[in-house]
Amino acid sequence: MDYKDTLLMPQTDFKMRGNLPNKEPKRQEQWEENNLYEKTLERTKGRPLFNLHDGPPYANGDLHIGHALNKILKDIIVRQKSMTGYHAPYVPGWDTHGLPIESALTKNKKVDRKKMSIAEFRQKCAEYALKQVDGQRTQFKQLGVRGDWDNPYITLTKDYEAAQIQVFGEMAKKGYIYKGLKPVYWSPSSESALAEAEIEYQDKRSASIYVAFEVKDGKGVLEQGDKIVIWTTTPWTLPANLGISLHPDLEYTRAKVGEENFVVAHELLETVTAELGWENVEEVKTFKGKELDRAVAMHPFYERESIVMLGKHVTIDAGTGCVHTAPGHGEDDFFVGKQYGLQALSPVDDKGCFTAEAPGFEGMFYDDANKVVTDKLEEVGALLKLSFITHSYPHDWRTKKPTIFRATAQWFASIKDFREDILEEIKQINWYPSWGETRLYNMVRDREDWCISRQRTWGVPIPVFYGEDGTPIITDETISHVSNLFAQNGSNVWFEREAKDLLPEGFTSEHSPNGTFTKETDIMDVWFDSGSSHQAVLLKREGHKRPADVYLEGSDQYRGWFNSSISTAVAVTGKAPYKNIVSHGFVLDGNGRKMSKSLGNVILPSKVVKQYGADILRLWVSSVDYQSDVRISDDILKQISEAYRKIRNTFRFMLGNLADFNPETDRVSDAELEEVDRYMLHRLQQLVSSVRESYDKFEFSPIYHQIHNFCAVELSSFYLDFAKDVLYIEAKDNKRRRSIQTGYYEILTTLVQLLTPIIPHTSDEVWEFIPGEKAESVQLTDMPEPREISGLDEAKWAHFMKVRDDVLKALEVARNEKVIGKSLEAKVTLVPKDKETKEVLEALEHLHQYLIVSEAVISEDAKEATEYKYVNVVVEKHPGEKCERCWVSSDTVGHDHDHPELCTRCASIVKENYNVAE
Numbered sequence: 001m002d003y004k005d006t007l008l009m010p011q012t013d014f015k016m017r018g019n020l021p022n023k024e025p026k027r028q029e030q031w032e033e034n035n036l037y038e039k040t041l042e043r044t045k046g047r048p049l050f051n052l053h054d055g056p057p058y059a060n061g062d063l064h065i066g067h068a069l070n071k072i073l074k075d076i077i078v079r080q081k082s083m084t085g086y087h088a089p090y091v092p093g094w095d096t097h098g099l100p101i102e103s104a105l106t107k108n109k110k111v112d113r114k115k116m117s118i119a120e121f122r123q124k125c126a127e128y129a130l131k132q133v134d135g136q137r138t139q140f141k142q143l144g145v146r147g148d149w150d151n152p153y154i155t156l157t158k159d160y161e162a163a164q165i166q167v168f169g170e171m172a173k174k175g176y177i178y179k180g181l182k183p184v185y186w187s188p189s190s191e192s193a194l195a196e197a198e199i200e201y202q203d204k205r206s207a208s209i210y211v212a213f214e215v216k217d218g219k220g221v222l223e224q225g226d227k228i229v230i231w232t233t234t235p236w237t238l239p240a241n242l243g244i245s246l247h248p249d250l251e252y253t254r255a256k257v258g259e260e261n262f263v264v265a266h267e268l269l270e271t272v273t274a275e276l277g278w279e280n281v282e283e284v285k286t287f288k289g290k291e292l293d294r295a296v297a298m299h300p301f302y303e304r305e306s307i308v309m310l311g312k313h314v315t316i317d318a319g320t321g322c323v324h325t326a327p328g329h330g331e332d333d334f335f336v337g338k339q340y341g342l343q344a345l346s347p348v349d350d351k352g353c354f355t356a357e358a359p360g361f362e363g364m365f366y367d368d369a370n371k372v373v374t375d376k377l378e379e380v381g382a383l384l385k386l387s388f389i390t391h392s393y394p395h396d397w398r399t400k401k402p403t404i405f406r407a408t409a410q411w412f413a414s415i416k417d418f419r420e421d422i423l424e425e426i427k428q429i430n431w432y433p434s435w436g437e438t439r440l441y442n443m444v445r446d447r448e449d450w451c452i453s454r455q456r457t458w459g460v461p462i463p464v465f466y467g468e469d470g471t472p473i474i475t476d477e478t479i480s481h482v483s484n485l486f487a488q489n490g491s492n493v494w495f496e497r498e499a500k501d502l503l504p505e506g507f508t509s510e511h512s513p514n515g516t517f518t519k520e521t522d523i524m525d526v527w528f529d530s531g532s533s534h535q536a537v538l539l540k541r542e543g544h545k546r547p548a549d550v551y552l553e554g555s556d557q558y559r560g561w562f563n564s565s566i567s568t569a570v571a572v573t574g575k576a577p578y579k580n581i582v583s584h585g586f587v588l589d590g591n592g593r594k595m596s597k598s599l600g601n602v603i604l605p606s607k608v609v610k611q612y613g614a615d616i617l618r619l620w621v622s623s624v625d626y627q628s629d630v631r632i633s634d635d636i637l638k639q640i641s642e643a644y645r646k647i648r649n650t651f652r653f654m655l656g657n658l659a660d661f662n663p664e665t666d667r668v669s670d671a672e673l674e675e676v677d678r679y680m681l682h683r684l685q686q687l688v689s690s691v692r693e694s695y696d697k698f699e700f701s702p703i704y705h706q707i708h709n710f711c712a713v714e715l716s717s718f719y720l721d722f723a724k725d726v727l728y729i730e731a732k733d734n735k736r737r738r739s740i741q742t743g744y745y746e747i748l749t750t751l752v753q754l755l756t757p758i759i760p761h762t763s764d765e766v767w768e769f770i771p772g773e774k775a776e777s778v779q780l781t782d783m784p785e786p787r788e789i790s791g792l793d794e795a796k797w798a799h800f801m802k803v804r805d806d807v808l809k810a811l812e813v814a815r816n817e818k819v820i821g822k823s824l825e826a827k828v829t830l831v832p833k834d835k836e837t838k839e840v841l842e843a844l845e846h847l848h849q850y851l852i853v854s855e856a857v858i859s860e861d862a863k864e865a866t867e868y869k870y871v872n873v874v875v876e877k878h879p880g881e882k883c884e885r886c887w888v889s890s891d892t893v894g895h896d897h898d899h900p901e902l903c904t905r906c907a908s909i910v911k912e913n914y915n916v917a918e
Helices: 020-033 036-044 065-082 099-107 118-142 158-173 235-240 266-276 331-339 366-379 419-428 435-445 476-489 526-531 533-539 561-573 605-611 614-623 634-656 675-696 701-722 735-755 760-769 794-816 835-843 847-851 904-914
Strands: 177-187 192-194 199-217 227-232 243-246 251-257 260-265 282-288 296-298 305-310 322-325 383-396 404-413 430-432 548-554 578-584 826-832 855-858 871-877
Touching: 020 036, 020 118, 020 605, 020 614, 020 760, 065 118, 065 548, 065 578, 065 605, 065 614, 099 118, 118 605, 158 177, 158 476, 158 526, 158 533, 158 561, 177 331, 199 235, 199 266, 199 366, 227 235, 227 322, 235 366, 243 331, 251 266, 260 266, 260 322, 266 383, 305 331, 322 331, 366 383, 419 435, 419 561, 430 435, 435 561, 435 578, 526 533, 526 561, 533 561, 548 561, 561 578, 605 614, 614 634, 614 701, 614 760, 634 701, 634 735, 634 760, 675 701, 675 735, 675 794, 701 735, 701 847, 735 760, 794 826, 794 835, 794 847, 794 871, 826 835, 835 855, 847 855
Parallel strands: 227 260, 243 305, 430 578, 548 578, 826 855
Antiparallel strands: 177 192, 177 404, 199 227, 199 296, 199 383, 243 322, 251 260, 251 282, 296 305, 826 871
16 A cells, blocks of 8 residues: 555645745735724724824825835734734824925926915925825825825815814913024925924035134224134125124234234134144234124124124134124024124025125025135135135035025924923933934934924915014914814915904904904924824824824934924923934945945835735834844845745644644643643743734834744754654544644744734635634734743753753764664664753653654763763764664564564554554
8 A cells, every 4th residue: 555645744725835925915805895993993992092193194106115114113012902802903104295395396297386376386385295105005005004094184185274273272281382583493495494303414624714803802902903713604795794703702912923823712822823823923922812803803804893792602613702793693603693682684585695784605505605705715815725615514404405504484383391390201202212302302402493384385384473563373263263263264265364354353452453463374394294193183083182192203203203293292282292302323235334226226116015025024113122233235135035934834834734633622731731731832822922012112123033933942843843753643522632733833823813913814814824713803802911820840841851952962973974864763872961851751751753763762862972061973874674664773674464564663653543454
């Protein structure tokens, strides 16, 4: 007979190849048709609410790999929470206002902005943004991200804008909103003010000049004609110079160089002398900066006085210790100038070109003026030195072009008024990683005001009216009315109607005796939009709560969404809008370089999904330490695919060996399980405990490594391997066989549940093949909790696994020396080196099976034994014949007359179960 027919070989329709790119879209359709998201919420209704609040990605363009990292991390957390005792809805959001959308429409040849009203152009922006939302939504769903995709929150919707107006109104009511003239970051390329969060630093080559200001009135300390030396890297700001700042407590020197006297900080004299190439320098006198208070110098090329002022902002880190001061072009300059009653002269327009207030430079772009200014300085004999330096300089993070400081009338939120409250709240939050606390704390600690106005079209208008005398009008009544108007009509109504038609009926004000009003034309900073989501979403939407449990975004959001959200929330409620902050790093290429089209190293999530499948991308997300910058490349994805294959094939092997197992009837109780199966279930409980703990700490790479390790080492190299000799060989209902199958069933079910948040497509596929009655989807189950496995001597098995390592090394040596081929050809003799090892080995009934050899002998001594840590080992080729059925070499092969090719064990099984004589 063919003895193969008597073996119980694995049988399963679960495919070895994942074929994920083809299978996943069908599974996603199935999830949608079966309303799986709604079913998860229905199942968990009544449980404690867990809110991960989605930081809205910007609705413009296809997803990049950073988007994928972000959304998959969120999905892992939400899925895990819904499987561990929480009700965890997930509402995705989108940020839809701002310059990139405005720019995209302006560049569109089909959109002639000049022929449109503002309201019509804004309508086009809205249509474009919503189209982008649709495209990104489709791509997010392809990553397997589960959520309320039909009802996202979008910052351009009426209800959202109405809630944002309420936040603004509440802050205004508390006195935190004001309009003021002060220097702000200004982007000539965007023609708008920017907040600090919209600034990034890049290297820039700038002129470095030393300039002499001639003294007109030295207050008895200096003589007329002496020269105060300043240093600057922004020559273009000299037309706006109104003063020179000195530190009140610093020592300054009047130094004679040839026939001229120059003033610099005493500590910098040596440096300046070397820099300017002075020779035979004579220190005439020294004095404190405060002695020169309100001295007067002359502007180098205008008939205008430049007053000497005192300011603690002056340092001796570089330059001369005498600081050129243009109150319209620097924050420190502005504040010191204000103390001395100087106006904030800013002779530069929105485009960065000089106005008539800068005679001789009118119409010139500020950067082009640098050379013209230095030429003028040289012409009048005020230029002491010109060189060039490369230094870090603020740039507009969207256009990537340099910004300037420019004094304009802007709307501000006064962070300093409630800064201490924010700092106190920051201490109450849990930070992952922990350094996030220090990072945000330091940002807020140094923050004075937040410039919230933008001179753009596409955004939420600042809901302020002006009286006839120019006084801003913000009242509870006007805010409530505008909020209601936006709720009914959307914010476009602000641009469609006149001011009088936007005010409450019959509204009057002392500032407009004739009943005439105008309205603000600036819009709000987009960070105010997204930063208001705690009001628009957490407070207003059903199934949400404020504060949210988690905000999770990239590390750039410490200056962005994390910052604007806590600022507006503390201003309005006194409390932070989140309990936990989780941040992730940036995605770099395999060599650790930033991805860019010019380098050709961009990896698109859509391409990864098409080539490998979403579960491979998700497994990669789980494998990296995401709280730092992470790397991705084709080689890395191939490694992840290998790990996936290992896990998948482990599942397939267990499924194949459960083909004839019915958990309702064949399951073995804990008390009756074989000890090895109890041990493996005990190891499983340790894994469950560790994995759940990692999930709770938002640490996913330990989960990936532990589960992969469990599949590769504990299962494949041991439990699945030795068990073949029982599962294939013994009779169907053999007690040891059913015991192993019981172990397999629990291990398989548990691993699939533990991995569901990470690879849901594969988990759902495996779930369909697991025998027995079960939920429609693994996503509709709870993760197992670690349980006690009774009646186990854990120490014994832990020690055996160490001894086994010794034996495996000995077998490998024998294999290399051609003593044996496969390990089943071997007979091993083991000499225990200590009492514990001897007792452990003698207590194991099926020792040869656990070692996957044909015979294992425990001996007091053995010649030619090789020494290892716990045992001395002799490996020899087994002298018996190989059984045709179980492939074990045995002295009993040929003992059974009916089945001479079999060992007595196999002959007995065949006779009892197959009723066939040879």
